[in-house]
Amino acid sequence: METKSIHWDGSSLHFLDQTALPGETVFRDTQDYSEVIEAIKKLRIRGAPLIGIAASYGMLLAARQFTTLGYDSFCNNMDASRAQMAASRPTAVNLFWALEQVKQVLRVQNTVDGSVNALEKLALEIHEDDRKRCNAIGTHGATLISDGDRILTHCNAGALATGGIGTALGAIFTAHDQGKNIHVYADETRPLLQGSRLTMWELQQTTIPSTLICDNTAAMTMRDKKVSLVITGADRIAANGDSVNKIGTYGLAIMAAHHGIPFYIAAPKSTIDMRVISGDEIPIEERGAEEVTTINGKRLAPEDVDVFAPAFDVTPNGLIHGIVTEDGICRAPYTESLSKLFAPT
Ligand code: MRU
Numbered sequence: 001m002e003t004k005s006i007h008w009d010g011s012s013l014h015f016l017d018q019t020a021l022p023g024e025t026v027f028r029d030t031q032d033y034s035e036v037i038e039a040i041k042k043l044r045i046r047g048a049p050l051i052g053i054a055a056s057y058g059m060l061l062a063a064r065q066f067t068t069l070g071y072d073s074f075c076n077n078m079d080a081s082r083a084q085m086a087a088s089r090p091t092a093v094n095l096f097w098a099l100e101q102v103k104q105v106l107r108v109q110n111t112v113d114g115s116v117n118a119l120e121k122l123a124l125e126i127h128e129d130d131r132k133r134c135n136a137i138g139t140h141g142a143t144l145i146s147d148g149d150r151i152l153t154h155c156n157a158g159a160l161a162t163g164g165i166g167t168a169l170g171a172i173f174t175a176h177d178q179g180k181n182i183h184v185y186a187d188e189t190r191p192l193l194q195g196s197r198l199t200m201w202e203l204q205q206t207t208i209p210s211t212l213i214c215d216n217t218a219a220m221t222m223r224d225k226k227v228s229l230v231i232t233g234a235d236r237i238a239a240n241g242d243s244v245n246k247i248g249t250y251g252l253a254i255m256a257a258h259h260g261i262p263f264y265i266a267a268p269k270s271t272i273d274m275r276v277i278s279g280d281e282i283p284i285e286e287r288g289a290e291e292v293t294t295i296n297g298k299r300l301a302p303e304d305v306d307v308f309a310p311a312f313d314v315t316p317n318g319l320i321h322g323i324v325t326e327d328g329i330c331r332a333p334y335t336e337s338l339s340k341l342f343a344p345t
Pocket of ligand 1: 048162166168234235311
């Protein structure tokens with residue numbers, strides 16, 4: 001199952017508005033980079049790899065919007081729009097990874113037209129590359145999945161979050177395609193419900209048996225439904241393997257350890273940030289109180305309550321059995337296994 005969450009037609013960017021799912025399948029199209037920034041901020045475009053892909057297309061749109069300027073003004077405007085793009089969300093490193101590539105590509109250009117062409121080539125490459133990375137993650141991840149497994153996942157790490165079949169869900173889809181009988185439990189993922197709205201939507205388009213649970217049902221599900229594997233995506237992985245993912249992932253890893261269930265992270269190398277030594281250094285986005293106090297505009301809490309709404313948490317490396325990447329499965333000690341991934345060949 002592969003949903004095209006984003007598509008470049010040569011002049012416009014088309015993207016699926018993930019805030020409208022599952023009720024409506026709304027594709028938006030834009031030629032304006034500031035709409036891409038807005039879409040990332042509002043989670044119309046979301047999921048670490050997809051944010052990186054969208055940022056690269058967004059910078060292509062910016063370049064196309066500045067083509068009437070002289071080369072110096074073009075460069076100044078590109079620097080400013082890259083900074084605006086970088087400020088859209090702080091946690092998923094794929095955003096900064098993609099913007100760094102944009103910067104490097106522009107550095108070796110000296111004309112406006114050359115810059116636009118080079119950015120189009122780059123964005124298409126980043127997109128296609130992510131599709132291939134997902135397939136490879138799926139293949140490696142599926143080796144962890146056995147016939148009869150009951151798998152619990154959190155948030156959405158599927159086709160909607162990437163340029164391909166997904167990471168954690170990619171492993172699940174691949175295992176299913178290999179004929180393994182599996183059952184997936186999806187956490188609803190409060191407060192923005194990526195699990196119930198998006199992961200269940202993706203799973204429903206397959207024949208994989210799946211069950212939606214409230215986040216607070218995870219421990220009981222692990223014990224009573226005999227969950228055999230927990231696998232999630234990640235937004236940023238530190239050099240020591242500490243992994244940042246959607247809020248609630250840390251709790252799941254603790255519960256999995258208590259029940260003796262292996263806990264895996266699946267993510268492309270573009271999600272690994274070797275510049276940060278541990279999870280403590282990763283900025284955790286805090287979102288607006290209204291995302292917790294309201295649903296679809298309906299108030300769930302009294303006015304003016306104090307709210308703590310981190311969008312992500314850090315799962316310490318000691319709780320992680322392995323990190324599935326496109327190049328294979330890294331095991332502890334992660335400082336060694338992750339740095340090998342980036343060693344020159
Ligand atoms: O706030 P979101 O919906 O962008 O958070 C997404 C997640 O936490 C995903 O699990 C992560 O980006 C991995 S997507 C392959």
